[in-house]
Amino acid sequence: MGLTLKSTGNSLLKNVSKKQNEGYKIALIGNPNVGKSTIFNALTGLNQHTGNWPGKTVESAFGTYIYNNKKYTLIDLPGTYSLFAASKEEEVSRDFICFEKHDLTIVVMDATLLERNLNLATQIIETKDNVIICVNLMDEAKKRKININLKKLQNILKVPVIGTSATNKKSLEKLVKLIEKECNQKNDDEIIFKYDDITEDVIAKTTKVLNKYTKHKCNRFFAMKLLENNELFNNQIYEFLRLSKNDQNKINEVINNCNTYLKINGIKDYGYHLLSLIIKRNNEIASEVSEKNVVEVPKIDKIITSKFFGIPIMIVFLAIILWLTITGSNYPSSLLSKLLFKLNNVISDFLMMINIPYIIHDIIINGVLKTLAWVISVMLPPMAIFFPLFTLLEDSGFLPRIAFNLDKLFKKAKCHGKQALTMCMGFGCNACGVVGCRIIDSPRERLIGILTNAFVPCNGRFPSLIAIITMFFAVGSFSNFKSALILTLIIIVAIIVALLVSRLLSTTILKGMPSSFILEMPPYRKPQIKKVIVRSIFDRTLFVLARAIKVAAPAGLVIWLMSNIIINENSILSYCTNFLDPIASVFGLDGTILMAFMLGFPANEIVIPLMIMGYMGTSSLMEYSNLLELKNLLIDNGWTITTAICTLIFMLFHFPCSTTILTIKKETNSYLWTIIAFVLPTITGLLICLITNIILN
Secondary structure, X not given: OOOXXXXXXXXXXXXXXXXXXXXXXXXXXXXXXXXXXXXXXXXXXXXXXOOOOOOOOOOOEEEXXXXXXXXXXXXXXXXXXXXXXXXXXXXXXXXXXXXXXXXXXXXXXXXXXXXXXXXXXXXXXXXXXXXXXXXXXXXXXXXXXXXEXXXXXXXXXXXXXXXXXXXXXXXHHHHHHHHHHHOOOXXXXXXXXXXXXXXXXXXXXXXXXXXXXXXXXXXXXXXXXXXXXXXXXXXXXXXXXXXXXXXXXXXXXXXXXXXXXXXXXXXXXXXXXXXXXXXHHHHHHHHHHEEEOOXXXXXXXXXXXXXXXXXXXXXXXXXXXXXXXXXXXXXXXXXXXXXXXXXXXXXXXXXXXOOOOHHHHHHHHHHHHHHHHHHHHHHHHHHHHHHHHHHHHHHHOOHHHHHHHHHHXXXXXXXXXXXXXXXXXXXHOHHHHHHHHHHOOOHHHHHHHHHHHHHOOOOOOHHHHHHHHHHHOOOOOOHHHHHHHHHHHHHHHHHHXXXXXXXXXXXXXXXXXXXXXXXXXXXXXXXXXXXXXXXXXXXXXXXXXXHHHXXXXXXXXXHHHHHHOEEOOEEHHHHHHHHHHHHHHOOXXXXXXXXXXXXOOOOHHHHHHHHHHHHHOOOOXXXXXXXXXXXXXXXXXXXXXXXXXXXXXXXXXXXXXXHHHHHHHXXXXXXXXXXXXXXXXXXXXXXXXXXXXXXXX
């Protein structure tokens, strides 16, 4: 293509203008799931993660390329359906288009969904930016027998239109050449899209008064938006245009008169009226430039998204993934454990050889390194299996079907259907699930999603859950199958509890009704196996593992200190467990279990090793060769079926790990909501444990 990668990198939107001081700045915008990020990656060489469900891009990214000795900076804006923003992501895109200087805007459209994509495209054109319309996924349209007359579309929109397939090199070469040509062009000032006379009248009056005080290419769009009376955005417009309070009052007076005029003429809801006109206009354009042969919904979708089979199929898929994870991780986990503990012995011998002080040797070997060995050996194999399987479902287009199947349940709980997707992300890592809640438009529903994400077990809790299930409830033949089945049932219980808590939140402290959302059903696609493996291992598995190691290492040091500081012949750890015993017994637990959870706050993976350490009364983590030995140790220390059940419950519902808590603080920017996120699952778990203990005893 003749492209040379100069420099690339991720950034928040606010950093873009600081980094780009030369060449051309180009905004890349489009609906979610139209292949926008794939085009961005192809042009800049930036390996940005792309997922096959709506709203995957939640932050802006930028990258540069050189073409014909000219530098081009591409800003990949979050996916949005409209400049009339309804979410934080849409606000980022809208604000960049309206308030940031750039030389060209490329609107990426899905050729298979032209009507809906035209909504954003026509709004962008109305802002008077220099625009290219890139009709992407032309190959998908061809498969679905959709023919689009690109020349006719260009004549109607009066901006350059190009058809592309994001994976087709030749079509991208044409796009690059068109970008070079259009960077020095400007659209004329002709109003291309007109509405009914009444609407045009109020838009014209508001635009006129704006032009009186300041002329800007977006004034017509600003006028359309000001008439909605969104106080927050109106203030943003006034601030951007640097209007005085006196000027603002005069503009507001015109807006109030216009709203009165609209109501007199029977238009009570201006926003809805304008949206109806936009949809009607875009449908007319789409029908004029495209020919569709009716293509039936894939037969498989009639089954997967059906009322009767949808959820059962979803549960079966979950059970299969868990079975593969459990079965596949057993041997590598054992092998990795032996390897790491042998390496630990080698390091120990080396430290002894160089005569390092014994206390330092003990801290390094028995405190830090043994903790890390446990975390890595227990956490890495399940993640290395679970994340690729999860990514395969993501890339194949199955995850949006899960959201569709669960949408009604989430609406009954008065929360957002997209919360199903964030819960799926939480199975891998609750911190990732919390960040994923950005795809939820409503701030209230986003907060519910954040507060309840820890109710689904993350990958760090799976090994402990599996160990307890295998020891006490899945003995005998087909133990792996039994473990997978029981774990699936436990996860279903976790989802039900999460929905109940969501319902409670939405009727109390976060009262409100669920909002509707547009959920795309992308076509089923053959996953790119190599990319899936690379992305799941490097972007997810190693990323999460590295984060766990960062908190597990200092945790190992604290645990060692508590186990080795002796007061009156007892360690601080034993004093703590003895103090907690009477409290824990009320909930069907014991002091050692409760202390293990508390000390396991940095990483859930070390909870079981901490229990072993507490029961053995040792000053370092112990290695167990099999679960039978561990079961005997637990039984010798008073474990019963009741203890195992209550421990499973508390393992399922307790405070999130430190990484997730820090992520919640970052996402909510509130200590109050962070504390609630810590307390809510903990109280839920203790309450269920209390009821279970009373019933079983």
